[in-house]
Amino acid sequence: MTSSAGEKLPQVFYDRPTLTVAPDLLGKYIVYESAAGRLSARVVEVEAYVGQEDPACHASRGLTPRTRPMFGPPGRSYIYLVYGMYHCLNFVTESERFPAAVLLRAAEPERGLERMRQLSSGQDDLALLSGPGKFCRSFGLSTEQNDLDLTEGKLYLEDRREGPVNVATSGRIGIKVGIKREWRFFDADSRSVSKGRPL
């Protein structure tokens, strides 16, 4: 195939318990073959949103047009608009009909830095992808990329078989319910994790 160094993560990677997939995503590479060139970044911060019993999960209010991707098969994208101006990218996990996903919160830029600077002018390179909204803006992602197959198309994750990541956990950020659950996972050695509440 045309893949470079890494291996595209297959559907079985996503078809596992969300709390297993989330920390496993740290150290993987998100790749987007956009019309303006190839963008890639190393994932350093994610959050898990698991099922209808999780009050912070969008799916807690049932199946709606917006949340439909989460109820679909694993290995697809779920992108939505938040606060009227920012987009958030999630990776759908677990089997079809069980709504769960991992929110990508931060990454370290790798390829396509010029393009990212163009899309998010005025940011330090290190801050380009340090937050869910910033990530989508710098990658040029919007609801047009919602519900894409991450195992087939231009948006996907790569495993480069890096060494183990120093995984740390904390409560999730920016939500009012379900805060007790320590379902935020980040690379403790990365300087690119998002701001937000302290640990």
Next chain:
DNA sequence: TGAATGATGCGCT
């Protein structure tokens, strides 16, 4: 600390 900014979904009529 709060303003920007708009789709979503709930609770009414």
Next chain:
DNA sequence: GCGCATCATTCAT
């Protein structure tokens, strides 16, 4: 159907 409170955020003041 219609209106309004709610938001998995960011940046400027």
